[in-house]
Amino acid sequence: MAEAVSDQDDLLALERQVCFALSVAARGVVAVYRPLLEPMGLTHPQYLVMLALWQYAPLSVKDLSGLLQLDPGTLSPLLKRLEAIGYVRRERDARDERSLSVTLTVAGRDLRAQAEGIPPAVVERLGLPLTELQNLHEALTRVIAAAQPGQPRRPAPLIKD
Numbered sequence: 112m113a114e115a116v117s118d119q120d121d122l123l124a125l126e127r128q129v130c131f132a133l134s135v136a137a138r139g140v141v142a143v144y145r146p147l148l149e150p151m152g153l154t155h156p157q158y159l160v161m162l163a164l165w166q167y168a169p170l171s172v173k174d175l176s177g178l179l180q181l182d183p184g185t186l187s188p189l190l191k192r193l194e195a196i197g198y199v200r201r202e203r204d205a206r207d208e209r210s211l212s213v214t215l216t217v218a219g220r221d222l223r224a225q226a227e228g229i230p231p232a233v234v235e236r237l238g239l240p241l242t243e244l245q246n247l248h249e250a251l252t253r254v255i256a257a258a259q260p261g262q263p264r265r266p267a268p269l270i271k272d
Contacts, residue, residue: 129254143236147229151222152196156181158226160189164199165223169214171204198222 125131141155148158163178164170172190176183190213193199198219204210234241 133254140233140237143233144229147232151225156189157193158229160186160193161198161219161222161226164213164215164219165226169212172201172211172213175213193219 121127144155144158148155151158153161159179160175163175167174167178170178172183172186175190176186179186181189190199190201194201197216200214200216201211202214204212234244237244
């Protein structure tokens with residue numbers, strides 16, 4: 112008969128899984144954004160596209176895909192919807208006809224002023240200290256880098272409390 116393992120000792124305990132915590136946290140945070148983005152007519156993935164374009168436009172679809180770490184097949188419908196609501200324009204790049212360039216329309220550029228209220232509203236709704244959120248962002252950035260294919264892995268020591 113198998114012996115019961117306490118949650119603290121069980122490596123497969125759901126509550127100990129990084130993937131579970133990240134998944135639940137991501138869904139929760141996106142849900143915080145939803146009512147803030149709705150008046151702008153944006154979904155969270157569309158908001159990420161707009162953030163990239165407000166910072167770097169014009170961008171090729173390839174560069175935008177890399178920047179957002181989204182497959183071009185996932186990005187294309189997002190761009191089509193953003194174009195349909197009048198926030199972006201997709202055009203063939205004059206220097207390379209094979210490449211699509213994404214630019215902001217006037218309405219897309221103007222939307223940035225409204226979006227500036229989103230980060231402080233998210234911080235307020237989460238109710239966490241800004242320094243804690245900044246530390247979380249830094250930790251997640253390290254996790255993202257470590258999870259990239261081809262990154263050298265160094266085994267971390269297992270520390271038990």
